Amino acid sequence: MIRRFIDPDAQFKFVPGKGYRPHEGELRFDMFEAEFTHEGDKCTFEVLLERCELKDQALRAIAEIIHDIDLKDSKFGRTEVAGIRTLIEGISVAMKDDPVRIARGGEVFNDLYEYSIRSADSGGSFEMVAWPVCRWSDIRESRSSGPSGRCCHGANSSCNLAG
Numbered sequence: 001m002i003r004r005f006i007d008p009d010a011q012f013k014f015v016p017g018k019g020y021r022p023h024e025g026e027l028r029f030d031m032f033e034a035e036f037t038h039e040g041d042k043c044t045f046e047v048l049l050e051r052c053e054l055k056d057q058a059l060r061a062i063a064e065i066i067h068d069i070d071l072k073d074s075k076f077g078r079t080e081v082a083g084i085r086t087l088i089e090g091i092s093v094a095m096k097d098d099p100v101r102i103a104r105g106g107e108v109f110n111d112l113y114e115y116s117i118r119s120a121d122s123g124g125s126f127e128m129v130a131w132p133v134c135r136w137s138d139i140r141e142s143r144s145s146g147p148s149g150r151c152c153h154g155a156n157s158s159c160n161l162a163g
Contacts (some may be wrong), residue, residue, distance in 0.1 A: 002048070004106075005052075005056075012029075012099070015031075017031050042067070043067045045063050062116065065078045065081055080112070084108065091104045091108070
């Protein structure tokens with residue numbers, strides 16, 4: 001989902017959860033002291049959507065599923081959680097190579113996104129749109145000016161993908 005909606009050129013590197021010192025230009029994700037990690041009762045994916053101002057309802061539904069899987073608190077009570085959790089755990093068991101796990105998991109969430117925007121539950125409210133992309137490099141630049149709560153272009157950004 002990061003490559004589809006935030007940065008198509010994003011690269012992922014697996015490092016120890018604690019004690020890792022990022023190289024210049026690297027952003028840590030979902031780990032101790034990361035630039036993007038859990039905040040309050042939000043999982044990392046929810047934080048990403050918020051900071052990048054991604055308001056797409058299908059992404060929000062996926063964020064709720066990820067939240068319930070990750071935090072195990074059933075906050076949203078999504079019926080899809082058990083099935084998606086089983087698929088992701090199956091990928092993790094079957095694939096030992098992290099890049100393959102990312103690719104396969106990405107396919108699951110991309111398919112779930114496509115289903116969500118076409119779902120009968122959506123009442124036709126989800127539409128495909130041309131998505132402007134917020135790149136990690138933009139996020140890094142905004143970090144240097146202090147925590148604005150926005151991921152990239154500031155208050156007047158075109159990063160609001162909802163329209």
